[in-house]
Amino acid sequence: MHEVSIVNDLMEIIQQNVVSHSLKKVTKVTLKIGTMTSVEEHALRFAFEVVSKDTEVEGAELKIETVEATALCPQCEKTFNITFLNKICPICNAYSNNIVTGYELLIDEMEGE
Amino acid sequence: MKQIDVKKNILQTNDILAKENKELLDSKGIFTVNLLGSPGAGKTSILEQLIKSMKDNVKLAVIEGDLYTTKDAERIESQGVEVIQVNTGGACHLDALMIKEALNNLELDDMKFLVIENVGNLVCPASYDLSEDIKITVLSITEGNDKPLKYPSMFQKSEVVIVNKMDLMEFTNFSMDEFYRDIKSLRNDIIVFEVSSRTGEGFQQLRDYLLNKIKEKGGVTNA
Numbered sequence: 042m043h044e045v046s047i048v049n050d051l052m053e054i055i056q057q058n059v060v061s062h063s064l065k066k067v068t069k070v071t072l073k074i075g076t077m078t079s080v081e082e083h084a085l086r087f088a089f090e091v092v093s094k095d096t097e098v099e100g101a102e103l104k105i106e107t108v109e110a111t112a113l114c115p116q117c118e119k120t121f122n123i124t125f126l127n128k129i130c131p132i133c134n135a136y137s138n139n140i141v142t143g144y145e146l147l148i149d150e151m152e153g154e
Numbered sequence: 155m156k157q158i159d160v161k162k163n164i165l166q167t168n169d170i171l172a173k174e175n176k177e178l179l180d181s182k183g184i185f186t187v188n189l190l191g192s193p194g195a196g197k198t199s200i201l202e203q204l205i206k207s208m209k210d211n212v213k214l215a216v217i218e219g220d221l222y223t224t225k226d227a228e229r230i231e232s233q234g235v236e237v238i239q240v241n242t243g244g245a246c247h248l249d250a251l252m253i254k255e256a257l258n259n260l261e262l263d264d265m266k267f268l269v270i271e272n273v274g275n276l277v278c279p280a281s282y283d284l285s286e287d288i289k290i291t292v293l294s295i296t297e298g299n300d301k302p303l304k305y306p307s308m309f310q311k312s313e314v315v316i317v318n319k320m321d322l323m324e325f326t327n328f329s330m331d332e333f334y335r336d337i338k339s340l341r342n343d344i345i346v347f348e349v350s351s352r353t354g355e356g357f358q359q360l361r362d363y364l365l366n367k368i369k370e371k372g373g374v375t376n377a
Contacts, residue, residue: 043245043246043247043277043278043281043282046245046247046249046278047164047165047281050164050165050166050167050168051164053167054160054162054164054166058158058160062156062158064156068155072164077306077307077310078281078307079277079280079281079305079306079307080281125303125306125310125339125340126303126306126336126339126340127339128339128342136342138341138342138343146163146164146165146281147161147162147163147164148160148161148162148164149160149161150157150158150159150160150161151157151158151160152155152156152157152158153155153156153158154155154156
């Protein structure tokens with residue numbers, strides 16, 4: 042349940058932007074989350090709702106975009122989609138531990154007025 | 155309406171602090187391990203065995219993460235090595251700020267090996283870099299061989315897995331074949347040590363591996 046810690050850090054970044062852009066209300070927050078972070082979306086949404094209560098962020102839409110996991114093939118040097126259990130390049134059958142995407146935990150953009 | 159292009163890593167505060175910690179530890183040539191695993195997997199018992207066989211060869215220290223108690227820190231302290239207790243107050247993982255504060259209270263000169271024993275948990279600590287050179291996850295035979303697939307992030311991010319309680323193998327249906335198949339598909343360069351803290355089996359190899367890593371980082375050992 043580290044989703045609460047993640048949301049606390051997220052709120053800090055949002056609050057900095059609320060101040061620097063003189064926002065009265067935040068209406069939408071877009072996140073990009075990699076499939077290998079093992080972050081639980083329901084827990085994240087619940088934590089967001091609770092932590093944002095009574096702030097400028099209360100009621101904001103939380104949009105979560107999933108980032109697929111990919112790795113760089115050591116042989117053909119192309120990136121390909123991977124899962125936890127399959128990291129074999131479909132072109133040359135080489136195994137890759139060189140993970141390029143999948144661990145993202147990003148705030149992409151936010152909207153407010 | 156204003157649209158703001160933020161594009162920031164949510165855990166950037168942690169990552170920046172972890173990088174600062176790492177620079178400090180690197181400058182002192184201290185090899186650092188983030189020791190992970192379920193509650194009861196045997197992290198502290200493994201540490202006790204390692205300290206016994208390594209403390210005469212290399213100056214080492216331990217940072218003990220725990221939700222509330224000082225029980226583990228007391229066990230380590232009785233071995234005669236420097237230990238700092240970090241209580242998370244209920245939080246499920248250690249973060250880089252806690253480590254920064256702990257480092258301020260440790261005598262780093264001459265130290266060559268630092269072990270950070272994380273909170274017992276196979277999920278949350280995987281997201282928080284602390285400044286370690288490697289992550290080592292402990293899995294005990296009694297937990298079952300399905301754990302790497304049930305908690306893939308943690309095992310995939312670990313350079314080393316220690317399979318503990320090997321002496322209990324005959325009493326369980328743990329399948330080593332399935333374990334190796336799963337762990338290698340998560341990460342094919344992972345290094346596995348099979349040990350028993352109770353009998354001492356397998357510790358010689360683990361100790362040699364760690365002493366070699368400490369040497370590689372520039373630490374002098376009298377092994």
